Amino acid sequence: MTDIATRAPVGAQVRRSAMIEAGKEAAATALIVFLLSFFMVGFKTEANQGQPLGYVTQFVDVAWACVLVSVGRFAIALDRHGVSKPALIGGLLSFIYLAGIGVIGVAEQDPDSAAATGFYNVLGINVPMPFEQPMVNVIFGFGGLTMFGIAYRRLRVARHGALTVEVREATEERRAQWARRMSGTLGPILIVLAICVPIFMPISPWSNATRQVVDSLVLVLTYVMLGWGLNIVVGLAGLLDLGYVAFYAVGAYTYGLISTSFGLNFWECMPLAGALAATFGLLLGFPVLRLRGDYLAIVTLGFGEMIRLILINWKDFTHGPDGITNIPKIDFFGVFTMERHAPEGHVTFAEFFGMDYSPTQRVYFLYYVILVLALITNFVTIRLRKLPIGRAWEALREDETACRALGINPTNTKLTAFAMGAMFAGFAGSFFATRQGFISPESFVFLESAQILAIVVLGGMGSQVGVALAAILLVGLPEVMRELALYRMLIYGIAMVLIMIWRPRGLLAHREPTILLRRRTGNGAGK
Amino acid sequence: MEYFLQQLINGLTLGAVYGLIAIGYTMVYGIIGMVNFAHGDVYMIGAFQAMIMLLICGVIGISWVPLQLALMLIAAVVLTAAYGWAVERIAYRPLRGSSRLAPLISAIGMSILLENYVQLLQGPRPKPVEPVIRGGFTLMGGGGTDTFNVQLGYLQIIIVLLTVLLMAAFAYLIAKSPLGRSQRACEQDMKMASLLGVNVDRTISLTFVMGAALAAVAGMMVTLYWGVNDFFMGFVAGIKAFTAAVLGGIGSLPGAMLGGVLIGLIEAFWSGYFSAEYKDVAAFAILVMVLIFRPTGLLGRPEIEKV
Numbered sequence A: 001m002t003d004i005a006t007r008a009p010v011g012a013q014v015r016r017s018a019m020i021e022a023g024k025e026a027a028a029t030a031l032i033v034f035l036l037s038f039f040m041v042g043f044k045t046e047a048n049q050g051q052p053l054g055y056v057t058q059f060v061d062v063a064w065a066c067v068l069v070s071v072g073r074f075a076i077a078l079d080r081h082g083v084s085k086p087a088l089i090g091g092l093l094s095f096i097y098l099a100g101i102g103v104i105g106v107a108e109q110d111p112d113s114a115a116a117t118g119f120y121n122v123l124g125i126n127v128p129m130p131f132e133q134p135m136v137n138v139i140f141g142f143g144g145l146t147m148f149g150i151a152y153r154r155l156r157v158a159r160h161g162a163l164t165v166e167v168r169e170a171t172e173e174r175r176a177q178w179a180r181r182m183s184g185t186l187g188p189i190l191i192v193l194a195i196c197v198p199i200f201m202p203i204s205p206w207s208n209a210t211r212q213v214v215d216s217l218v219l220v221l222t223y224v225m226l227g228w229g230l231n232i233v234v235g236l237a238g239l240l241d242l243g244y245v246a247f248y249a250v251g252a253y254t255y256g257l258i259s260t261s262f263g264l265n266f267w268e269c270m271p272l273a274g275a276l277a278a279t280f281g282l283l284l285g286f287p288v289l290r291l292r293g294d295y296l297a298i299v300t301l302g303f304g305e306m307i308r309l310i311l312i313n314w315k316d317f318t319h320g321p322d323g324i325t326n327i328p329k330i331d332f333f334g335v336f337t338m339e340r341h342a343p344e345g346h347v348t349f350a351e352f353f354g355m356d357y358s359p360t361q362r363v364y365f366l367y368y369v370i371l372v373l374a375l376i377t378n379f380v381t382i383r384l385r386k387l388p389i390g391r392a393w394e395a396l397r398e399d400e401t402a403c404r405a406l407g408i409n410p411t412n413t414k415l416t417a418f419a420m421g422a423m424f425a426g427f428a429g430s431f432f433a434t435r436q437g438f439i440s441p442e443s444f445v446f447l448e449s450a451q452i453l454a455i456v457v458l459g460g461m462g463s464q465v466g467v468a469l470a471a472i473l474l475v476g477l478p479e480v481m482r483e484l485a486l487y488r489m490l491i492y493g494i495a496m497v498l499i500m501i502w503r504p505r506g507l508l509a510h511r512e513p514t515i516l517l518r519r520r521t522g523n524g525a526g527k
Numbered sequence B: 001m002e003y004f005l006q007q008l009i010n011g012l013t014l015g016a017v018y019g020l021i022a023i024g025y026t027m028v029y030g031i032i033g034m035v036n037f038a039h040g041d042v043y044m045i046g047a048f049q050a051m052i053m054l055l056i057c058g059v060i061g062i063s064w065v066p067l068q069l070a071l072m073l074i075a076a077v078v079l080t081a082a083y084g085w086a087v088e089r090i091a092y093r094p095l096r097g098s099s100r101l102a103p104l105i106s107a108i109g110m111s112i113l114l115e116n117y118v119q120l121l122q123g124p125r126p127k128p129v130e131p132v133i134r135g136g137f138t139l140m141g142g143g144g145t146d147t148f149n150v151q152l153g154y155l156q157i158i159i160v161l162l163t164v165l166l167m168a169a170f171a172y173l174i175a176k177s178p179l180g181r182s183q184r185a186c187e188q189d190m191k192m193a194s195l196l197g198v199n200v201d202r203t204i205s206l207t208f209v210m211g212a213a214l215a216a217v218a219g220m221m222v223t224l225y226w227g228v229n230d231f232f233m234g235f236v237a238g239i240k241a242f243t244a245a246v247l248g249g250i251g252s253l254p255g256a257m258l259g260g261v262l263i264g265l266i267e268a269f270w271s272g273y274f275s276a277e278y279k280d281v282a283a284f285a286i287l288v289m290v291l292i293f294r295p296t297g298l299l300g301r302p303e304i305e306k307v
Helices: A012-040 A059-080 A085-108 A118-123 A134-160 A165-195 A197-203 A207-236 A245-262 A266-288 A293-313 A349-353 A359-386 A388-398 A400-405 A410-436 A446-459 A464-480 A482-502 B002-032 B039-060 B065-095 B101-122 B154-176 B178-188 B190-195 B200-226 B233-248 B253-273 B279-293
Strands: A043-046 A054-057 B136-140 B150-153
Touching: A012 A059, A012 B039, A012 B065, A012 B101, A043 B039, A043 B101, A054 B039, A059 A085, A059 A134, A085 A134, A134 A482, A165 A197, A165 A359, A165 A464, A197 A207, A207 A359, A207 A388, A207 A410, A207 A446, A207 A464, A245 A266, A245 A293, A245 A410, A245 A446, A266 A293, A266 A410, A266 B279, A293 A446, A293 B233, A293 B279, A359 A388, A359 A410, A359 A464, A388 A400, A388 A410, A400 A410, A446 A464, A446 A482, A446 B101, A464 A482, A482 B065, A482 B101, B002 B039, B002 B150, B002 B154, B002 B178, B002 B200, B002 B233, B002 B253, B039 B065, B039 B101, B039 B200, B039 B233, B065 B101, B065 B200, B101 B233, B136 B154, B150 B154, B154 B178, B154 B200, B154 B253, B178 B190, B178 B200, B190 B200, B233 B253, B233 B279, B253 B279
Parallel strands: none
Antiparallel strands: A043 A054, B136 B150
């Protein structure tokens, strides 16, 4: 914060030394970027069929990366020395130039015709761009936005004075209250919106792609449910589980195998799937729950991978990498099925209600099934938080040693949390199986676990509404950005890192116990 | 007996590679107490850098094998070390001092980022690499086609020798150099070390740089040994190396090496005598077993928790 003090007498001397400092920093950055990109970007290896490995050089991209990043670094360093105009203006301009046009292009153009050259002709002008790949320009444009953000924050700090601990704590308190209020009001609104989707659909701009959109919503809701299930383990009980997808897989395979070999329907299998997944949770949890933090995370990760490898290799039982096909589709408790043509002795939904058959009916049915399942998960979690067991989870998360001293059995408490989370994953897994009609080990890779965990952490561990919002953001956005399929996971990774840096405690962070001793009111000296 | 010896040789070679990667995990865990999830991907990047250097050698006409190896080593180590530095600077340093979970999530994000970055830049298909060093000794079996021949490849000798050399140099560095001293100081008490004039940020950065450099050497050796690189190779290797680090006792350097060799041997014998398909399951099962029965690992110190 000393630079703010030196800001007042900005003389030519100060400015010159700032320039020199910033120049040094920019040079160092250029060197690092060069080292990072020289081989990885500069030489694109290609292995054509039957030919030895060769490469194509792309040194122009390397040069651009070095120039752009070090110019950005220069502006940020200048800003740190009190000269903030270059960072503010340059950041905003480069964001608009690089990302803005790219975003318009993505929105307006058909992905197939969005070739590198035609991409920027949206506005009727041919603008030269540093990189050939449009998305790379957009990513660098967001770098400009970061620059702007840093400079803007510094300006605000300079105007309002630096953050003292008290101010920061007050801000955090305000944010937590805001988060709590948001959860209170936003939750019911979201639920009502979710129920009314079929009403909005025909009048929404996506009315001609209803099936795809509702299908995406089904996917989002599946992740909301998984997020809420994992939230019990991570958010409430404070156990880091990196192998959650294993229980999801157990649920999916239970339904897939039982329904194909014994002919039970979805509603008979789902409880079995949940029970089996919960049993797996207990089996895994029993030995490992004595471990703490990172160790537990790694063991659960190892367990998740073991389940996947067993699914791949135990070919007689699981059909190996080919997976299980022809899994029966969902029906309504045996009353009617959702197919176009019902098997013998059954009626279809359309016949039952005397309507014409339409493929959207099935999607809507799936949508409501997963909505109800997710809401049940939510309801159970909220109720459990008020029961002794839920209180014990939260207490355990806050302080394990104190819990032990108060007579809570940590192992049993953790086991119930683990089993409960696993059970919901099992339900979601069987839903996944019936929705897809096909499952294979491919669907249960570590990335899925990471994604569910990211939803929980981003949602602000323990906040139900936060988890739902995070699921919409992390699963829904990639669905919207289908055009960028290639860059989806890259952006996903960047977003995970940036969100952690920006808000390490999640979007709606209120990781606070549900009840507290009434101590806070008397504590705040005159408040 | 011949079969046993062959698996022993293969296992030791594999173990050397795992050990080198495991050192990166164990050092980082020792100093800032986090699992650097992206370390396996740093190793993958090291393998790619070495592969590209080899291709460049082929194009500009350097065919003398020792020079090729030296260039690959230098390129992989220098360029990958930059990645180690950048990963720490971007994803972990801003999060120092926050909760335990935040750096882990950030590390997972970094791992996803690096994998997709390489996939986008270098393409998703596996890259075959022409073998540089062929041949070896036939130790037993007489070289005939009807008997089982125990092969000891020149490359395997190089891998093990290089690993031993690097380990010795590294142990010396940690024990005697000022850098090693400040590193051990940071490991014990970061705040105290910084009060006594140790540049903590620089020490942590250098830890990441060294871990990445060793992982790059491992990547280079794997490029030569197996001859196939793809963008996803870092994930499983990373988990196994982490298993090795935990098995040896996380935070302990000799432990990491010992754990690496043990994991390599277990994997080789498991796939030699039981089934190659379940070799990864075996590695994970061992990880679980070790954590349950001896959470501090073979050579680790017990973690004392203060209330």
